[in-house]
Amino acid sequence: MRFLPTLLAASLMLATGAASAADTSTVIPAAAVQTATQLRDKAMADDTGYKIVASLTTEVGPRIAGGPADQRGRDWAIAKFKELGFDKVYTEPVTYPLWERRSEHGAIVAPFPQPLMLTALGYSAGTPKGGLTAEVVKFDSLDALKKASADAVKGKIVYIGFRMTRQKDGHDYGMGSAIRTQGPVIASKLGAAGYLLRSAGTDEHSRTPHTGVTGFTDPKQAIPAAALSNPDADQLERILxxxxxxxxxxxxxVGFNGSYTGANVIGEITGKKYPDQVVAIGGHLDSWDPGTGAIDDGAGVAIAMAAGKLIRDLPQRPDRTIRVIAFANEEMGLWGGRAYADKHAPDTVKHQLGTESDFGSGRVWRMSASVKPGAIGAIEQMAKVLAPIGVAYDAKRPGGGGSDLSQMHAKGMAALSLTQDGTYYFDYHHNANDTLDKIDPRDMAQNVAVYAAFSYMAAQAQGDFGSAPGAFSKDGAAE
Structure with missing residues (x-):
């Protein structure tokens, strides 16, 4: 066994070499920075992104997951990728529970009868034939509901009236979405007959309720759940x-109706030097059904497609592959993102860098990143290119990858967060007013410029950004 010291020494050398490679600084060559700057400027005057989202919302319209337009949306995405000249276009199946909305009505019965404008929430149970009538019990917060006794809730309709306010980063949605997802589940466990909330939205004078998913995972545990418009919530509170x-x-x-198999639709601009290494960008193709899914998330799909198209039109292909993903069924539980992460987890190290656009089309104003220490300099190079179009680099915040790609980030993909101006986003989010007229073509162009420039620089970088299984397990990034 005299060869053991030799093997041990070799092993130490390999380990040291691997560590050195992991710590090697990543740099973006000057030529790539110059090309990215040119891409940025070209994109700022380009309307490709706007034309793409106009096409999607006009030719397909609302795209609730598993609904009548689901297949049409996928067919549109495949055709659009090919029209834009992507080298490779393919789909990956995604299976999820099928939830359907057929009709919805609500009214105050007593003491002052009048109709209510409401919308059912995803994964809500339907009411018995002829409807459900019950007394309303109001809670001031989600915490108050968590502390409630079953006696106070059983057989009643629970109501929580948290009011969101407009914020540039949309941070009130954290509580608004928690009340929408967790509240019905808690109410059900306490024996409630139904659940109502003030819509998770910031429009003050519109009787347009905002839908969204609940946290029900077992149809047997689901209860009827709906959101009231802000004026109708005000009315209910005055009466209470x-x-x-x-x-x-x-x-x-409404209710569950078996399962459905859709698909993520993927287009690629193949890298000429490292074709198996990818820069991943995208948006989700599905939308809620009241509007046409323009800002949520037709815009995200269009931004990523247009960025890929601009890179494809360069005289030479990028060194690494640009992969654009139009995710399936984000709205009812990140199904497309989770399916992608499960399938591609073995290829985590091949994901150079990624992020998804899923916060409308307001201008990107902040960039943050989760990368290895040796790649921070490359992020700073990106920041210098993006600063002239209004993007500030926040070195203290992690990057989460966006909604669907957060799942790949959790596997260890290096990720950015590109925060858009969401001041008015929640006026239209998940309601009937999510339509094309809410998109400013100039803001859209700025988003495309950001995505095209960063994607190209990531593809051309000398070195990696630290993607590896479990690399960012302590990240704690929140989108």
Whole structure:
């Protein structure tokens, strides 16, 4: 066994070499920075992104997952990738529970009868034929509901009235979405007959309720759940303030109907030097059904497609592959993102850098990153290119990868967060006003410029950004 010291020495050399490679600084060559700057400037005057989202919302319209337009949306994406000249276009199957919305009505029955404008929430149960009438019990917060006794809730319709306010980074949505997802589940466990909330939205004077998914995972545990428009929530609260019992009737024809297999649609611009290494960008192709899914998330799909198209039009292909992913069914549980991460987890190290656009089309104003220490300099190079179009680099914040690609980031993919101006985003999010007229073509062009420039620089970088299984397990990034 005299060869053991030799093997040990060799092993140490390999380990040291691997560590040195991991710590090697990543740099973006000057020529790539110059090309990215040119891409940025070209994109700022280009309307490709706007034309793509106009095409999607006009030719397909609303795209609820598993609904009548789901296949049409996928067919549109495949055709659009090919029209834009992507080298490779393919799909990857995604299976998920099928939830359907057929009709929805609500009304205050007593003490002052009047109709309510509401919308059923994803994974809500339907009401019995003829509807459900029950007394409303109001809670001031999600924490208050968590502390409630079953006796206070059983057989009643629970209501929480948290009001979101406009914020540039949209941070109130953290609580608004928690009340929408967690609240119905808690109410069900306490024996509630139904659940209502003030819409997770910031429009103040519009009777357009905002839908969204609940946290129900077992249809047997689901109860009827719906969101009220802000004016209707105000009305309900005024009536509750009289101190008299308030009864509401819900009539929701919605519910689970088996399962459905859709697909992520993927287009690639093949890298000439490292074709198996990818820069991953994208958006989600599905949308909720009241509007046409323009800002959520037709814009994200269009931004990524247009960025890829601009890179494809360069005289030479990038060194690494640009992979654009139009994810399936983000809205009801990140199904496309989770399927992608599960399939591509073995290829985590081949994912150079990634992020998804899923916060509308307002201008990107902040960039943050989760990369290895040796790649921070490359991120700073990107920041210098993006600064002239209004993007500030926040070195203290991690990058999360966006909604669907957060799942790949959790596997260890290096990731950016490119924060858009969401001041008015939640006026239209998940409601009937999510339509093309809410998109400013100039803002859209700035988004495309950001995505094209960063993607190209990542593809041309000398070195990697630290993607490896479990590399960012302590990240704690929140989108």
């Amino acid at each position: 303030a009289y101190g008299k019992p308030v009864s509401v009737k819900l009539d929701l024809d």
